[in-house]
Amino acid sequence: MAKWGEGDPRWIVEERADATNVNNWHWTERDATSWSSDKLKFLLLGLSVENEEGSCEVTEVSKVEGEASINNRKGKLIFFYEWSLKATWTGESKAGVKYTGTIEVPNLSDENDMEDLDISVSLNKDEPETPLSNLMKTKGAEKIREALGSYVGFLKTEFTQGMILPTANGVAKVQSTSQSKATQDRTRVSSSGSTTAPVNTGVKIPTCKFSMKEKFLTSPPDLYRVFLNQEMVQAFTHAPASVEGERGGKFRLLEGNVFGEFTELVPDEKIVMKWRYNNWPCEHYATITMTFVDRSSETELKVDCRGVPDNEEERTKEGWKRYYFEAIKQTFGYGARLY
Template structure:
């Protein structure tokens, strides 16, 4: 046996009290099938969509066939999931007439991008044709994709807790793994609610900064309210939120996956906040500044982020674009052109 300080450091176990999988070198596997089944049902059942035609609601997941698992090798996570699901929905027209139907998703898997999912919507046998079927095929399908996207996000963070163990410096490496860029882009706003963040390493964290611009067909006052109203935050994130809309007030979004504090608030003009993903190093926050610029018929939103941990820049930018900008436009109808 090699003496301390000799040999391949991947096999050193003395630096961990539990001597478990040091430097994440050994292969570990976790079955996520049962957890995934419950997660998918919780995300889909109760999902609603409305429009001029009326409203629809997903009432039951009647078929859920497939499996999911996560493998860790050399500190890299490899995700596998493959699902074939069928769910029931009910619709209510503006005149109060009830309709029933189903939708099928046969190809939810790690090999398919979320935009490539096949979502087949139909009415139950003997049901007359209704515009609500078209509502489910358009706006309903978009919400279904969002819910399934949240499942993939949770699988890649919430269910992976403990698989990547701290290395010799006490910091767990980011769960990049050999997934495709499309798979990585789906891992955005996520981290387990109700669980503690990784411990601080006690060292300075390398950081980066970025800026984004987006336009919305809304007034600065309307857009400002989206970021400070608990009701509106819950509406576009489709998840629990707690917000204290005052200087020094804290916010907690997506069930605790995003945390922060308002450090400066200029109504309808500027918001400055301490902002973090729950799985960033303990107590590390980025400083995010939102500027609301009146452009006559629309508002330009400028986002300046400083102190983002290195390696998190692309993920964080994509998260803001998809789970803030796109979700706000889709939920409140504030769509506008991209810069």
């Protein structure tokens, strides 16, 4: 048997106290198919674009066929994925006329660059021609390409946690590779090909901070209560929700796609919470601070967001505007003056 400091290092079990997959030498594989299917549906469903002609939205993801897996060999991560996707988009013109069509992506694969992805957008045969079809073929297709790029990024960060094991000095040596000719920057992967990370700190990702302001035609106490009352949250999200409206209380809404914890509550004035989308890297939360300011006949809500993943900034802003601000105004009538 080799002595400490001599011989082939793959056999020196002292490198890890538990002698598990020493030096990450042995081949390990993780099936990412089920996780990928859920992630792809989540990233695509609800994507929307608009222009002066109207708006379009992905309303159904009807087909997600394929497989994905990650292999670790000698500290190198090798990614395999191949998917065929089909979705339905719905458009509505400024005149209120609705249209439907399909989206097909037959070749989402580690063998293809993201820019070479085939994204076919068509209008259903029984539908009349509309400029919204061109909107989906241009801006819509680009948003879909970005979402699929995000999927590859999450596959290479969020899903790989724990596959590269730390050594005795508390450092995991990570070398990421792929069978694809696509480069990581094209797929919006934030980690580099060779990095080091402390034990149990998860994946370090670049984050950003931003602020939003919105006015509501109601009082600070009434608006404050909307965010903490379970029945009211269920009303404006139009779905079951779990809300524990107290400090340290947990919340989960939008079918589990958003969840977190209230960390500070100042009645009628401020709410601070840990907040995240369910597809963010494991255990990564943004800090959301909501401040309620009385402006006489209305309330100004200031939302400060810190720790949002860089590549999730626009999606997070759009999500708050659509699923919080606009939904609350439409549900409770806080957006229109009545004379």
